[in-house]
Amino acid sequence: MECVSFALIVDDIVLPNGETNLEALGGGGGQALFGYQLVTGQEVTVGLCAGVGPDLPQKCTVWRVPGDPCERMYDMMDRFGPLEALPPRFQSCPNYHLGVHPQQPPLGFMQALRSAAHRNGGFLSVESYAEAEDAIRPERVLELLRRCDVFSPNDQEARSLVGPGNPEELALRLLSLSPPGGADVVAVPAVADTRVVDVTGCGNAFCGGFLAALYRGGRAVGKGTDPRPNNDVSGSDGGGSPAAGPPSWLGRSDLATAGAWGCVAASFMAEERGVPLTPIPQLQEAARRRLLELLPRVRALELSLAPRAPHDDDERPDAAASGPGNLRCSVQ
Numbered sequence: 001m002e003c004v005s006f007a008l009i010v011d012d013i014v015l016p017n018g019e020t021n022l023e024a025l026g027g028g029g030g031q032a033l034f035g036y037q038l039v040t041g042q043e044v045t046v047g048l049c050a051g052v053g054p055d056l057p058q059k060c061t062v063w064r065v066p067g068d069p070c071e072r073m074y075d076m077m078d079r080f081g082p083l084e085a086l087p088p089r090f091q092s093c094p095n096y097h098l099g100v101h102p103q104q105p106p107l108g109f110m111q112a113l114r115s116a117a118h119r120n121g122g123f124l125s126v127e128s129y130a131e132a133e134d135a136i137r138p139e140r141v142l143e144l145l146r147r148c149d150v151f152s153p154n155d156q157e158a159r160s161l162v163g164p165g166n167p168e169e170l171a172l173r174l175l176s177l178s179p180p181g182g183a184d185v186v187a188v189p190a191v192a193d194t195r196v197v198d199v200t201g202c203g204n205a206f207c208g209g210f211l212a213a214l215y216r217g218g219r220a221v222g223k224g225t226d227p228r229p230n231n232d233v234s235g236s237d238g239g240g241s242p243a244a245g246p247p248s249w250l251g252r253s254d255l256a257t258a259g260a261w262g263c264v265a266a267s268f269m270a271e272e273r274g275v276p277l278t279p280i281p282q283l284q285e286a287a288r289r290r291l292l293e294l295l296p297r298v299r300a301l302e303l304s305l306a307p308r309a310p311h312d313d314d315e316r317p318d319a320a321a322s323g324p325g326n327l328r329c330s331v332q
Contacts, residue, residue: 003094
């Protein structure tokens with residue numbers, strides 16, 4: 001098993017024109033795993049951990065082909081708790097993706113996941129699923145950032161953490177609040193000519209695609225083929241403490257290609273309602289074509305770290321004093 005994600009939502013979608021899409025697989029877990037499997041060509045096993053009841057629709061329990069046990073998308077469990085509560089093969093997984101509320105992140109669980117990921121040669125990806133309702137002090141943001149290797153908020157969620165600004169300013173303010181280290185920043189545009197139907201889940205799909213491509217160093221569709229074939233994907237244990245850096249191979253992976261893969265995954269999610277029903281093998285040629293068209297448009301950014309903009313009625317120290325972070329930014 002190469003990646004485990006969390007959370008499942010069953011969506012009953014009713015549009016203003018009366019069109020319906022009932023019992024649709026939703027939630028950050030399944031959407032992120034779609035992005036991950038799009039990159040791998042569905043050649044690896046992934047896991048979804050979610051609390052479910054006996055009324056879970058059958059169409060939400062299999063990946064792509066209902067009733068085919070060889071196409072299972074995930075294993076399910078009826079509890080969500082400490083790492084030890086996960087099935088053994090979930091505990092030995094190299095990569096985890098977790099959605100959190102920025103004001104109430106499960107710091108202990110995040111630390112346990114990150115430690116396990118580093119022991120297994122991978123890393124922890126975290127995304128926020130809501131805006132912070134109240135101002136969060138910089139040290140609280142730091143506690144969140146130092147317990148993950150990838151942090152992915154959308155623009156509104158980022159503004160609720162570090163104040164108003166454009167995407168580049170928001171990314172750099174988050175870097176200024178993260179643990180000391182180097183900083184690389186790239187800007188990745190959206191896939192051109194995406195036929196947008198519903199943007200729900202696009203951020204989750206981006207996270208899954210980004211995580212898979214970053215972990216694999218760009219190796220993706222079609223039995224290890226790689227648009228950047230010279231990438232080194234060897235790994236090592238980066239340590240499990242909150243202060244420890246990510247595995248050493250992370251610094252040698254291709255941030256631009258990972259960001260592009262994330263946007264490719266998001267483009268497919270945008271073209272359907274719910275997790276796409278088109279079998280992943282049928283998307284491979286189009287996915288690779290979109291990737292190769294997008295890569296030349298990715299650009300590196302040379303920006304100075306900006307101080308954190310304070311919220312109203314909130315006294316804060318100058319966040320820029322903490323220096324750049326070890327989380328590298330992909331501004332999509």
